[in-house]
Amino acid sequence: MNRQEKVVDFITRNLVATKTAVQVDMKNHTTFKTGGTADLMIEPQSIYELQLLMKYILKEKIPYLIIGHGSNVLVSDKGIREVVIKIENNLSRISVENEKIDAEAGALLADVAKEAQKKGLSGLEFACGIPGTVGGAAVMNAGAYGGEIKGVLEEVQVLTAQGKLLIRKVEELDLGYRKSIIQTNGDIVLKARFSLKKGDPKEIEDLMQELTRKREQSQPLEYPSAGSVFKRPEGYFTGKLIQDANLRGYQIGGAQVSLKHTGFIVNAHQASTNDVLNLIKHIQKEVKRLYNVELETEVKLIGEQ
Structure with missing residues (x-):
């Protein structure tokens, strides 16, 4: 019995409400809409079942990844071999x-x-x-x-x-x-x-509506993205550095520096994760070359490298 089968067998016998799925397309579980498949995804239905699952996984030393809405991750195009535990829809009270x-x-x-x-x-x-x-x-x-x-x-x-x-x-x-x-x-x-x-x-509602309007006006919400890709370097504004480097709209494959907000990379047309990563590297290289500023990513790369 391989690792995946062992986990599914444990869940079947002990966690009646927890859902499992194999060969899961991670494009459907991240806001970037890129990446390969996960061998196994588990969605616990309660904190109690999550505790039992984690006790088993830790005991058996099974590699795992925790994801939520997938809004700050990039999944490798090769997919994910670790067990993916998704905490979102059910653990949301x-x-x-x-x-x-x-x-x-x-x-x-x-x-x-x-x-x-x-x-x-x-x-x-x-x-x-x-x-x-x-x-x-x-x-x-x-x-x-x-x-x-x-x-x-x-x-x-x-x-x-x-x-x-x-x-x-x-x-x-x-x-x-x-x-x-x-x-x-x-x-x-x-x-x-x-x-x-x-x-x-x-x-409170008025302030939230005002902030929502600002967000809609300034951010490319019409495209899949992970929000701001880079952390703000001390003393600088990331978007301005990228804009001043003449990279607004710069595109590699289907990944593009947003025309609306240069701190965002968007999936403009069926981008792969490699497209996004190559664009990140190009931005970092140009900003370093022009301004001697190191841009560190906020978004986290997960999966098989």
Whole structure:
């Protein structure tokens, strides 16, 4: 029995609600719409079943990858040999009590922001257009329009690389610009608690609508992308560096520097992941040559290299 068959057999015998699928086209599970197939994808239906699954996978030392909405990843054209565990649609419950919001890791951050607005809670307006999950947002300290997760996150519940359940307070997470300790310690975020402030629902809604208009006007939402591809180098604006390097609209294969926002690479026409990677390398090379600035990617490459 190979690795994949062992995992499926364990799930069949022990996790009645968890879904499995083989030879999954990852184009359908990332916002870039590129990449090859995953040998096996698992979608746990509850945190309890995810815990049992991870206990087994860790015990058997089976390589795995965790994904959410797929909004900040590039899947290799060769596909993924690790077991892919998708935390999104099913682990997405949101609850509100007083000025606290608890959200499971698979909940979309934008949905949490909408729920906060309905309850008259302010603080998550900046997140209304961020296309990722709560888990991913905590791992990356997601931010936009002057706000970031660090400012509203109180704590996360995690499953450690040793299979233990822990609560980590925000102070323990070492949250910084697009970084956290979770990126390196092997934790899997299960839930997050946000601490917000009372506000006027209409004022909160108005601000969210204003930010949505700004986003629609400035970002190429009509094309598949992963948002801003590069981290902002200290003292510079990434989009301006790329624009000044005369790379607006520059294209390799089906991947293109956005005409609307040069900090974005878009899948303009059936791009491959290699197209995107080659364009990233070209941008980095030109910006380094012209301005001696190293551009570091935000987007993460996963799968067989």
